Amino acid sequence: MTTQVSIQNTINIRRQQGHDKANLLLQIWLVTWRSLTTIFRTPVALFPPLAISIFFLVIYESTLGGAAAFIPNLSGNSYLGFILPLSIVSSSLSGAGIAAQNMVRDIESGYFDKLLLTPISRAALLLGPILAGALILGIQASIVIGVALIMGLESATGFAGLLLVVGLAILLGTGFAGFTVSAALGSGSAAATQGASFIFFPLTFLTASFVPLELLDGWLKTAATFNPITYVLEAMRATLNSGWDAALIWQGVGACLLLGTAMFALAIFALRVRTRRS
Amino acid sequence: MSNREIKVQNLMKQYSGGVTAVDDVSFSVNSGEIFGFLGPNGAGKSTTIKILTTLALPSGGQATVGGYDVVHEADLVRRIAGVALQDIGLDPLMKSMELLSMQAQLFGATRQQAKTRASELIELVRLTDAVDRRVGTYSGGMRRRLDLALALVHKPDILFLDEPTTGLDPASRRDVWEEVRRLNKELGMTIFLTTQYLEEADELAERIAIIDKGKIAKRGSPAQLKAAVGKESINLAFDSRELAEKARAELSDMADNIQTDRDMVRLYMSQAAQTIPAVVNRLQAAQLNPISLTLTQPTLDDVFLQVTGQRINAEEEKEAAKVG
Numbered sequence: 096m097t098t099q100v101s102i103q104n105t106i107n108i109r110r111q112q113g114h115d116k117a118n119l120l121l122q123i124w125l126v127t128w129r130s131l132t133t134i135f136r137t138p139v140a141l142f143p144p145l146a147i148s149i150f151f152l153v154i155y156e157s158t159l160g161g162a163a164a165f166i167p168n169l170s171g172n173s174y175l176g177f178i179l180p181l182s183i184v185s186s187s188l189s190g191a192g193i194a195a196q197n198m199v200r201d202i203e204s205g206y207f208d209k210l211l212l213t214p215i216s217r218a219a220l221l222l223g224p225i226l227a228g229a230l231i232l233g234i235q236a237s238i239v240i241g242v243a244l245i246m247g248l249e250s251a252t253g254f255a256g257l258l259l260v261v262g263l264a265i266l267l268g269t270g271f272a273g274f275t276v277s278a279a280l281g282s283g284s285a286a287a288t289q290g291a292s293f294i295f296f297p298l299t300f301l302t303a304s305f306v307p308l309e310l311l312d313g314w315l316k317t318a319a320t321f322n323p324i325t326y327v328l329e330a331m332r333a334t335l336n337s338g339w340d341a342a343l344i345w346q347g348v349g350a351c352l353l354l355g356t357a358m359f360a361l362a363i364f365a366l367r368v369r370t371r372r373s
Numbered sequence: 374m375s376n377r378e379i380k381v382q383n384l385m386k387q388y389s390g391g392v393t394a395v396d397d398v399s400f401s402v403n404s405g406e407i408f409g410f411l412g413p414n415g416a417g418k419s420t421t422i423k424i425l426t427t428l429a430l431p432s433g434g435q436a437t438v439g440g441y442d443v444v445h446e447a448d449l450v451r452r453i454a455g456v457a458l459q460d461i462g463l464d465p466l467m468k469s470m471e472l473l474s475m476q477a478q479l480f481g482a483t484r485q486q487a488k489t490r491a492s493e494l495i496e497l498v499r500l501t502d503a504v505d506r507r508v509g510t511y512s513g514g515m516r517r518r519l520d521l522a523l524a525l526v527h528k529p530d531i532l533f534l535d536e537p538t539t540g541l542d543p544a545s546r547r548d549v550w551e552e553v554r555r556l557n558k559e560l561g562m563t564i565f566l567t568t569q570y571l572e573e574a575d576e577l578a579e580r581i582a583i584i585d586k587g588k589i590a591k592r593g594s595p596a597q598l599k600a601a602v603g604k605e606s607i608n609l610a611f612d613s614r615e616l617a618e619k620a621r622a623e624l625s626d627m628a629d630n631i632q633t634d635r636d637m638v639r640l641y642m643s644q645a646a647q648t649i650p651a652v653v654n655r656l657q658a659a660q661l662n663p664i665s666l667t668l669t670q671p672t673l674d675d676v677f678l679q680v681t682g683q684r685i686n687a688e689e690e691k692e693a694a695k696v697g
């Protein structure tokens with residue numbers, strides 16, 4: 096009873112001072128932790144995307160790897176280091192899917208409304224699932240890299256280069272997650288969100304997927320030039336195959352930030368629409 | 374003490390489909406009062422609660438909760454109001470302790486305070502045994518109790534409960550009633566509760582409003598409402614609805630108020646017992662033989678029937694007139 100009273104007093108004091116809510120960082124931490132908890136409580140959902148990424152890696156390497164010698168501009172570098180980034184990018188997509196599924200589950204269960212009734216900030220509400228998804232995909236990317244290492248990958252920039260690749264994957268995945276979370280907020284339905292996630296899938300092919308950018312032609316080259324994934328792939332490839340290239344890395348990071356900012360803005364807008372209370 | 378009133382004036386809510394869920398509703402709830410909002414399915418109870426707890430915007434009118442405007446001061450309303458919605462919103466993958474302490478922390482409690490508060494509430498709603506289980510494994514009643522605990526995390530001044538005992542067994546229902554009364558008495562919480570159970574409103578509420586098709590049809594204390602229906606009633610059951618309607622026509626001048634509910638006719642009057650012989654005579658003369666005759670003290674059920682049943686009858690009569 097005494098504790099009860101003292102909490103009430105603290106809350107009253109905070110209320111008077113206008114501080115009766117957690118600060119933004121704590122809010123973000125709380126909702127991210129919550130998302131991670133639920134993600135790890137349904138671990139089976141994590142395996143299929145990881146398996147697909149590894150599957151792609153193995154298939155591309157064994158079917159196209161042999162022909163790599165005939166691809167100009169690649170000579171001397173490994174095709175494994177060239178194709179690994181594509182596999183990692185597609186796992187970033189699935190990480191984004193996880194963030195959105197979390198959001199949809201909350202909307203469907205009504206728990207989302209419960210959170211809206213607390214003094215939580217909109218940014219924290221969005222960042223929770225997005226950051227949790229990003230962390231998951233960071234782990235996934237690391238596992239895919241681990242498999243590539245077993246397959247004989249040699250990083251031109253060593254361990255630090257591998258870390259950079261994981262970092263880029265997380266950044267890119269955050270942008271994707273912004274998009275899928277927007278779809279979740281907009282539709283409130285699992286099926287529609289799943290559908291929206293597939294929009295990004297072709298993007299991984301409308302780019303320098305299997306051969307370097309210079310070898311592309313016509314409309315595909317145009318599409319690839321505007322596709323942010325192209326720059327992320329190039330930064331990752333250079334890092335793995337040829338060495339540090341500051342210009343390419345900044346291009347990759349820039350593309351991720353651009354995509355991420357735009358998608359987070361979209362997510363904020365989608366949240367506004369959902370909570371318009373109409 | 375803080376302002377714990379609810380004031381609602383000319384509240385309107387029109388959904389985009391064109392449904393008017395709340396139609397010019399006004400009422401006020403005093404500080405520390407238990408107020409019952411009673412109505413059949415689709416009456417507009419949940420919509421009213423959603424507006425008052427800032428989850429929906431009104432299309433017209435004003436409402437303040439604890440002195441704060443539900444549209445312009447939504448943040449402040451959320452700090453002082455707690456709500457357990459009709460559709461329980463719980464994450465099935467989380468455990469009760471996690472849900473409660475996270476909610477408490479979002480409201481500004483420290484980790485330790487949040488833990489303490491969560492344990493208190495778990496004990497309060499008797500979920501101690503299930504504390505380590507995921508909410509997905511809880512029974513419907515357990516979920517409802519946990520949802521109630523979540524509404525109490527930040528010690529609200531004003532508590533909104535949307536059909537809090539639907540789906541509960543009689544024992545759990547009594548527990549909830551007891552808890553509602555305790556919160557009201559010991560902490561002075563204002564409680565706004567909706568229900569379809571007249572018994573519940575009668576049991577808990579000091580004042581009641583009956584809402585039907587978005588409009589307030591009746592309001593007052595349970596006693597006042599019962600008194601308005603008449604002190605006593607004679608209830609006659611017939612073999613068919615037609616016979617009941619005939620009897621109604623035959624007896625219409627004998628009661629202050631007369632209702633039909635399918636094959637039942639209810640005559641409300643102040644001295645029912647003494648009137649029984651006259652009623653029986655009149656029926657015999659008209660060759661209408663009831664299969665049963667009972668005498669009752671009015672309950673809120675009768676009020677409810679009068680309010681919601683009358684309208685159904687009026688519509689049926691219109692329909693009948695069209696056909697005839």
Ligand SMILES: Nc1ncnc2c1ncn2[C@@H]1O[C@H](COP(=O)(O)OP(=O)(O)OP(=O)(O)O)[C@@H](O)[C@H]1O
Nearest residue numbers: 388390392394412413414415416417418419420421
């Ligand atoms: N989101 C919505 N969009 C359109 N119409 C709605 C929406 N929510 C409720 N309605 C309509 O508004 C009316 C009132 O609904 P409300 O949920 O407030 O009723 P209620 O009194 O809570 O009923 P119940 O006892 O069944 O819970 C109903 O006709 C319902 O169909």
Ligand SMILES: [Mg+2]
Nearest residue numbers: 418419420459
């Ligand atoms: Mg309802």
